[in-house]
Amino acid sequence: MKILVIDDEVEVGVFLCDFLKRLGLEAEKATCGAEALKMFALVNPDWVFLDLKMPDIDGLEVLRKMKEINSGIQALIITGRDDELSENEAHSLGARDYLIKPIDLDELRTKIKKYILNT
């Protein structure tokens, strides 16, 4: 299972990639929308972890474009408080689930286990 972590904060990408690798998953990171789309084509991930606020392209726009290329792509939104959204909204945007920063790491791990590791 390959995951692409998209967050404009480099440190978040570094940490989440390491976190995923410790759970036995493959992970790559991108720090803006343009880089995310490039990486998406390059690594063909199964999942994206996605921040909605990005300096260049809006996170949802990025997700829409990815779905055009691979309709089976799964997404987990991890975003800041300002752009709080409801579960329904997250679903209608094509995301499987969402977490609001600051996130509970244990909750993230539970979601990863449930959705990705199927344990």
Add this chain to the structure above:
Amino acid sequence: MQNTQLDYRKELEKAAKRIILIHKVDTLVKLLLRSIVRFLNIEHANLLLYDQGRNAYVAHTSKGKAGLKIPKGFTKISKENQLISYFTKMHSQIIKADYLLFSHIGNIGGQLQNEIRDQFVVYNAMACIPGFFREKLIFALFLGKKKDGHDFTDEELGFLSVLSSDAVMAIQNANLFQDLNEQLLKNKELFLQTVFALSSAIEAKDPYTQGHTERVTHYALAVALELKETGRIYGIDHERLFDNLRTAALLHDIGKIGIAESILNKEGALTEDERKEMQRHSDIGAKILSGVNGFYEPILGVKYHHEKYDGTGYPDALKGQNIPFIARIISIADTFDAITSTRSYRKALSRQEAVELISEQSGKQFDPVIVEVFLNVCKKGKI
């Protein structure tokens, strides 16, 4: 071995002493964590600080290996989490838990231990140190494994808990200091609003001076800024000078409240007696303000803003540097605005004419250094 242990103890003790002096929580916690990571030789340390707004412990500072460092504000642990409850519960007992080791979680038993173990796993921690202020848990500090693979020694753990209580005190101090500063700022704002209200009272009585106070304050502060930027202010705290000057300039004519309206608003020239009566406004202003605590310097500005550098001014005919600094600045600002404004008894001078007049009065009516600075400010278009 004994020696290295003593070394890190000494270093950490030094760090603890330093942090007490730091009034910024961020700087303080960074310094603390850097010292711990370096001297205990551990992979990483993550501190989660209690955030009142979120009612949770939020990632505040991380030091160590890149992938293990948690970005500030990225993660949280809820106050209801079992790990937090465990520390809080243990803290109320006689034998307190100064730390919790990953290898000891099994001893806790029950359902609790799973949730606690999970937190250790996601933070990749071998130990967690709580930071208590009285009954309140202020922070949780997660420590990664030692690079040499050894367990923490009892001595290290004991020392970490001492350091943790020092850190709590320092954080409490820093927070108090921050609160105090915020309170001071609020008071300052209230104070300024009061001064504004007072100063508009003068203009209500003397319509000719409409806008005068504000302009004089603006000019005076522009001159003071130039004095500061050209390195001509020494021996005085700049911020205090600016505060005092602003207050004095806003209130320089407050004494006019005590002058009869028939004189204040008279059309045409004043008689000798009327002029003398009018001149009392600087003294009256000083008296009005004399009841306010800590107003010593602004009062000097109010009282002496009509003194002249050559000693021919009023009320005390002070000369040269004997005239308080603030008063010398207000004097130029006040005169410049008066002669560039229209009065019932005369027309306004043009800006150029006014600048020339001020320049002529250098060393006579005004302090030559301040005149020079004033002319510079005019040239720069700031007045």
